[in-house]
Amino acid sequence: MEAEPVPPIPNQPTAEAVITVEGLVKRYRGAAANAVDGVSFDVAPGEFFALLGPNGAGKTTTISVLTTTLLPTSGSVLVAGHDVARDAAAVRRAAGIIFQSPSLDLNLTAEENVRFHAVLYGLAPMRPTFALMPAGYKARVHELAEVLGIREAVFHPVRTFSGGMKRKLEILRSLIHRPRILFLDEPTTGLDPSSRRSLWQYLETVRQDGGTTMVLTTHYLEEAEKADRICIITHGRVVSLGTPARVKADLVQNYLLVDAADRAALKAELSRSGMAFSGDGPLRLDTPAADVHRVLRAIETPLHLVQTHTPTLEDAYLEIVERPAAPDGAGPPAPLPAGGESEAAA
Numbered sequence: 001m002e003a004e005p006v007p008p009i010p011n012q013p014t015a016e017a018v019i020t021v022e023g024l025v026k027r028y029r030g031a032a033a034n035a036v037d038g039v040s041f042d043v044a045p046g047e048f049f050a051l052l053g054p055n056g057a058g059k060t061t062t063i064s065v066l067t068t069t070l071l072p073t074s075g076s077v078l079v080a081g082h083d084v085a086r087d088a089a090a091v092r093r094a095a096g097i098i099f100q101s102p103s104l105d106l107n108l109t110a111e112e113n114v115r116f117h118a119v120l121y122g123l124a125p126m127r128p129t130f131a132l133m134p135a136g137y138k139a140r141v142h143e144l145a146e147v148l149g150i151r152e153a154v155f156h157p158v159r160t161f162s163g164g165m166k167r168k169l170e171i172l173r174s175l176i177h178r179p180r181i182l183f184l185d186e187p188t189t190g191l192d193p194s195s196r197r198s199l200w201q202y203l204e205t206v207r208q209d210g211g212t213t214m215v216l217t218t219h220y221l222e223e224a225e226k227a228d229r230i231c232i233i234t235h236g237r238v239v240s241l242g243t244p245a246r247v248k249a250d251l252v253q254n255y256l257l258v259d260a261a262d263r264a265a266l267k268a269e270l271s272r273s274g275m276a277f278s279g280d281g282p283l284r285l286d287t288p289a290a291d292v293h294r295v296l297r298a299i300e301t302p303l304h305l306v307q308t309h310t311p312t313l314e315d316a317y318l319e320i321v322e323r324p325a326a327p328d329g330a331g332p333p334a335p336l337p338a339g340g341e342s343e344a345a346a
């Protein structure tokens with residue numbers, strides 16, 4: 001008789017994805033091609049997730065589906081466990097949204113903008129002045145304004161605000177109902193560098209304070225590099241997905257340039273030993289950094305030139321962005337890199 005099987009070690013509670021996007025397709029009415037063309041990704045609770053891509057890549061369209069502004073053409077999208085197509089109201093309760101174009105009423109004070117939002121979300125009854133609003137609402141406004149560093153300004157008309165302040169106010173407003181997930185569509189576009197920096201510091205605070213999951217779109221690579229994971233999309237398709245380190249390892253190919261006084265002998269030797277090379281002048285060997293030493297030791301022809309090249313992530317990103325769209329019917333989107341985020345190469 002067989003021994004009783006050892007009971008399995010109970011599963012560690014795995015963090016359930018807070019957003020699951022599977023095979024999302026969106027085609028606008030009358031459009032010749034899909035704006036979003038089979039996009040899939042997950043976002044973990046508390047994660048800072050960046051959708052990176054050039055103009056027209058499909059970022060706003062994706063965010064609009066995730067925030068129930070647009071219905072998907074096909075595919076499935078769950079946000080905080082709710083299907084965006086079937087349970088839009090529940091999704092909206094779980095999400096805060098910062099749109100690409102500002103949506104504040106400039107004639108109202110900052111607090112009045114926040115108040116109308118709170119009333120709209122059913123968080124508080126409408127009262128004609130801040131003083132008459134319920135204590136809970138007032139405390140929340142003070143708390144958020146404090147974090148934002150716009151304590152006094154919160155009672156000033158929005159038209160006196162700088163671009164950076166307006167953005168912060170929109171973020172404050174969207175946090176008033178304590179959303180689990182904050183969606184931000186290109187929040188730093190149009191801001192000067194110092195406002196951009198201060199907005200980023202603020203987003204960092206929001207994230208650390210409340211453990212809010214953040215999904216942000218950007219076309220700035222250096223912003224995406226600060227995220228936990230990056231999803232690069234171009235022409236409505238995912239071209240790379242993972243930690244910044246992993247995306248970098250995926251995209252960036254190190255190479256070695258070598259040359260010898262007797263180039264013919266060098267070529268002959270490389271061919272003989274099965275080392276692939278390219279180039280008419282100095283020869284290019286596509287060599288991972290870890291292999292450089294081994295490759296150089298193996299070459300016997302005297303070399304007079306040895307250069308290692310590591311393209312920057314910026315180079316790699318530009319190269320991807322400038323690639324033309326795959327023709328229609330070109331088959332499924334480029335395969336995603338296999339999982340294993342934790343073993344990302346540095």
Ligand SMILES: Nc1ncnc2c1ncn2[C@@H]1O[C@H](COP(=O)(O)OP(=O)(O)O)[C@@H](O)[C@H]1O
Nearest residue numbers: 028031035053054055056057058059060061062
């Ligand atoms: N309302 C719309 N109707 C038709 N096509 C649209 C509409 N909005 C966006 N598009 C097209 O969908 C594609 C993706 O756009 P968008 O999601 O705005 O990209 P991104 O936010 O990355 O710049 C683009 O080709 C754009 O022209």
Ligand SMILES: [Mg+2]
Nearest residue numbers: 059060100186
């Ligand atoms: Mg956009």
